[in-house]
Amino acid sequence: MHAMNDYSSAIQLRSDRWSALREASAALTRDPKPKQLASLRKTIKELFASLAVIEPYWAFPGMSAFDHLRRQFDHGSFEDLAFAVGRVTRALTTGAYRRRHIPLERDSVDKDEQDDEAMLPPEARAMAKPYFEILIVDNVNEHQERWLRNNVTRMRRSEDPFIYEAVVVPSLEDALVAVLFNHNIQAIVVRPGLVLKSKMDQNMLARYLNRAGGQEEIDNMQPENYGPELCRLVAKVRPELDAYLVTERSVEEIAGLDLGICRRVFYNQEDFMELHLNIIRGVQARNKTPFFTALVEYSKQPTGVFHAMPISRGKSITRSHWIQDMGAFYGPNIFLAETSATSGGLDSLLEPHGPIKEAQELAARAFGSKQTFFATNGTSTCNKIVVQALVRPGDIVLVDRDCHKSHHYGMVLAGAQVCYLDSYPLNEYSMYGAVPLREIKHQLLKLKAEGKLDRVRMLLLTNCTFDGLVYNVERVMEECLAIKPDLIFLWDEAWFAFARFNPTYRQRTAMAAANNLRVKFRSDQHARLYEAQQSLLEGCDDEKLLDTRLIPPPNARVRAYGTQSTHKTLTSLRQGSMIHVNDQDFKGEVEQAFHEAYMTHTSTSPNYQIIASLDVGRRQVELEGYEFVQRQIEAAMSMRRAITTHPLLQKYFKVLTAGDMIPDHHRQSGVTSYYDAEQGWTDMWDCWEQDDFVLDATRVTLAVGGTGWDGDTFKTDILMDKYGIQINKTSRNTVLFMTNIGTTRSSVAYLIEVLVEIAKSIDERLDDASRMERLSFDRRVKALMQDLPPLPDFSRFHDAFRQCDVTGEGDIRSAFFLAYDEEKCDYLDINGSLGEALEAGEEVVSASFIIPYPPGFPILVPGQVVSKEILAFMLALDVSEIHGYRPDLGLRVFTKEALQTLVDAKPITKKLAQVAE
Structure with missing residues (x-):
């Protein structure tokens, strides 16, 4: 039997244990031989023991039924046991327990067994009442527990929009584990009788209690504070939940405590109906979708359309003789909901006052922001909105050089002086990592020394990167604010929207970090630490500052923005995105400019279906985001394990680990891999809490150079064309598999089957290959795995587009628009004239963005000097898609005359050139 740490989550462990128990109990009924019988008995005992650790935290089948199953086994009632276990396993797999009572007696009839949830049509599933569970925390005996459950059940009414069952646990520790194990829990009732310690294995508990603050914090609690403290701790791990505190303490005593997610305090009373109504009301508040509901109601109204959009109400389709197939494919509702009207119960995205405004407020609550704005044309537009709202011409912006191209174009539009930051390279896999904090601090200190810190406006970083590298967001913000206390942060979280709904991931999101810093900066302890550090650092040099974990002043401003592609990692139609704001100066300084930028980039005819999907996507993650993200992580973890432990796959593939993608000095935890064949799963919490960079477990980067195919060929010719498997990202010798909240274990199983089939082929x-064919294969593998060109750093902006060679920021806007003049541009062939020019010592300057896919970010921007390293990298690229490059003409560059004219017109630049000579 596998131990608990052989599984990445309790949910997967539970599912597998019940399936194994079903198989073993069924085998008992088939008259096994004595030796096999003994083996089955041993297996079933171990399975029961394993499940006994998990089942107390779930309402179905419940501990009463579970204990009954164990008695059936002990008494040799194998037929009854096999029947009941089969029913339980089926109900857990299909979700049938969410809709009806599941009888476990062998002579019982489950009339609706054939109507399990997965087999129902969407309309029938939509009509069913959603199910959830409530957690009651009280140290009661079996009789009192039954009384509690019965009272809760009695309160349910036929008109209730939901149904729920209760789980009862005795202690604060059990309650924290329950909300981490059981994704069905939506509300917690904390009663005065709870105790602190669980009777469960303390080693197992420690792994989960770390997420809520750690064992030391829990052990130091005072008994009278157990209830309020539990509400506070649950807010750390699952802030979307509702808590209700039943207490005997006075109003005055409770008022001064941090009650976290507590929605209501009941004073020493057993008013179960009032409690029931509050529970229903709390879940209903999260279930609410103002705009989607308004759109559904609008679609039902009989209207006469005398405005734009012939497709509205589907009229242009139903009257057509030629496009009926479109109507049949999409169905009528999407057209009934199509309109350009903002009245009739709807709203305007540009000036929201009704359901869109309310939907955005609900999204702000869900994602932990102060303001949230919907976008219907992707995160590319969100990025440009934020930059235009905050950056003025001439402001200096520190930018992650390998960020998404929308940021580079945003710099052009805003007229920013761009200071590019280099990520650490992963030459072995032809990809970049992320920007070290030391590099950011170094650049800020240089700008400070040159007297330019007042012009520095923003730091722009990608979190997480396409390849799954995640920053220590809170630490980056803290140390940068210690140097520049009003610095604005734009975190591009296009691929990270899901992170809010997992306690391990949440701590590294922009909004969570901003909220933590707001609280921290207000504390007396922070002020004392700041003053103490200032005394120690007085008169020190930059090297000392770079080596020190800097503490920002208490008056530092928290100004964070996060842009998220909801459609990429959560439920939304394509191009559905959100901007999350947590800026202490938003109301006073930014709001009007933000509104203008939003109007500039947002269509006056936004797609209502996208807005509705953002509204529904928010509802989903508030109610089941925790479950879905947990299953997403499980899917990726099982993929890692399957590939890593398969002897045939190991010959040609390698799953890249944190140790492969993050240098040792950036991994303070020492964790190199999430899974080790000998030790099992590593607890991710340690590295996510400590390390400079961590690896998003939901992304699996697979080195495929050992197959002899480069990443692009493996993606297109093998995975897509032959097996129908779609992926986005490749490098020269890797492919990236991204799981999402829709990924199933069956999808993972299919991928593993495909990889095994490829390895076998x-x-x-090779078995049939001649010596020359084998030699050719080995050479291809060597070229892909060893003979890789170093990734080039950002060279520099040409003197014509920069004012200072110390800090290096450049005027990308001037370079971009100078290229509009054909007379000032020329073309050089990368296979001939460009190399010759560089060898002759000429300065060649790019006139356009050059963006190869992969890797998908600019290796040249307008105004950048072309280095020999960049040319070598371009020549080594074997991708077919390079945006900005004309194979028929070559690389677009500025003429010497155009550059010299600009240099002559800039006295500062001329002086720099003279000094250089």
Whole structure:
């Protein structure tokens, strides 16, 4: 039997244990031989023991039924046991327990067994009442527990929009584990009788209690504070939940405590109906979708359309003789909901006052922001809105050089002086990592020394990167604010929207970090630490500052923005995105400019279906985001384990670990891999809490150079064309598999089958290969795995587009628009004239963005000097898609005359050139 740490989550462990128990109990009924019988008995005992650790935290089948199953086994009632276990396993798999009572007696009839949830049509599933569970925390005996459950059940009414069952646990520790194990829990009732310690194995508990603050914090609590403290701790791990505190303490005593997610305090009373109504009301508040509901109601109204959009109400389709197939494919509702009207119960995205405004407020609550704005044309537009709202011409912006191209274009539009930051390279896999904090601090200190810190406006970083590298967001913000206390942060979280709904991931999101810093900066302890550090650092040099974990002043301003592609990682139609704001100066300084930028980039005819999907996507993650993200992580973890432990796959593939993608000195926890064949799963919490960078477990980067195919060929010719598997990202010798909240274990199983089939085909081909064919294969592998060109750093802006060679920021806008003049541009062939010019010592300057796919970010921007390293990298690229490059003409560059004219017109630049000579 596998131990608990052989599984990445309790949910997967539970599912597998019940399936194994079903198989073993069924085998008992088939008259096994004595030796097999003994083995089955041993297996079933171990399975029961394993499940006994998990089942107390779930309402179905419940501990009463679970204990009954164990008695059936002990008494040799194998037929009854097999029947009941089969029913339980089926109900857990199909979700049938969410809709009806599941009888477990062998002579019982489950009339609706064939109507399990997965087999119902969407309309029937939509009509069913959603199910959830409530957690009651009280140290009661079996009789009192039954009384509690019965009272809760009695309060349910036929008109209630939801149904729920109760789980009862005795202690604060059990309650914290329950909300981490059981994704069905939506509300917690904390009663005065709870105790602190669980009777469960303390080693197992420690792994989960870390997420709520740690064992030391829990052990130091006072008994009278157990209830309020539990409400506070649950807010750390699952802030979307509702808590209700039943207490005997006075109003005055409770008022001064941090009650976290507590919605209502009941004073020493057993008013179960009032409690029931509050529970229903709390879940209903999260279930509410103002705009989606308004759109559904609008679609039902009989209207006469005398405005734009012939497709509205589907009229242009139903009257057509030629496009009926479109109507049949999409169905009528999407057209009934199509309109350009903002009245009739709807709202305007540009000036929201009704359901869109309310939907955005609900999204702000869900994602922990102060303001949230919907966008219907992707995060590319969100990025430009934020930059235009905050950056003025001439402001200096520190930018992650390998960020998404929308940021580079945003710099052009805003007229920013761009200071590019280099990520650490991963030459072995032809990809970049992320920007070290030391590099950011170094650049800020240089700008400070040059007297330019007042012009520094924003730091722009990608979190997480396409390849899954995640910053220590709170630490980056703290140390940068210690140097520049009003610095604005734009975190591009296009691929990270899901992170809010997992306690491990949440701590590294922009909004969570901003909220933590707001609280921290207000504390007396922070003020004392700041003053103490200032005394120690007085008169020190930059090297000392770079080596020190800097503490910002208490008056530092928290100004964070996060842009998220909801459609990429959560439920939304394509191009559905959100901007999250947590800026202490938003109301006074930014709001009007933000509104203008939003109007500039947002369509006056936004797609209502996208807005509705953002509204529904928010509802989903508030109610089941925790479950879905947990399952997403499980899927990726099982993929890691399957590939890592398969002997055939190991010959040609390698799953890249944190140790492969993050240098040792950035991994303070020492964790190199989430899974080790000998030790099992590593607890991710340690590295996510400590390390400079961590690896998003939901992304699996697979090195495929050992197959002899480069990443792009493996993606297109093998995975897509042959097996129908779609992926986005490749490098020269890797492919990236991204799981999402829709990924199933079956999808993972299919991928593993495909990889095994590919490995077998390579084996067979090499078995039959001639010596020359084998030599050719080995050379291709060597070229892909060893003979890789170093990734080039950002060279520099040409003197014509920069004012200072110390800090290096450049005027990308001037370079971009100078390229509009054909007379000032020329083309050089990368296979000939460009190399010759560089060898002759000429300065060649790019006139356009050059963006190869992969990797998908600019390796040249307008105004950047072309280095020999960049040319070598371009020549080594074997991708077919390079945006900005004309194979028929070559690389677009500025003429010497155009550059010299600009240099001559800039006295500062001329002086720099003279000094250089």
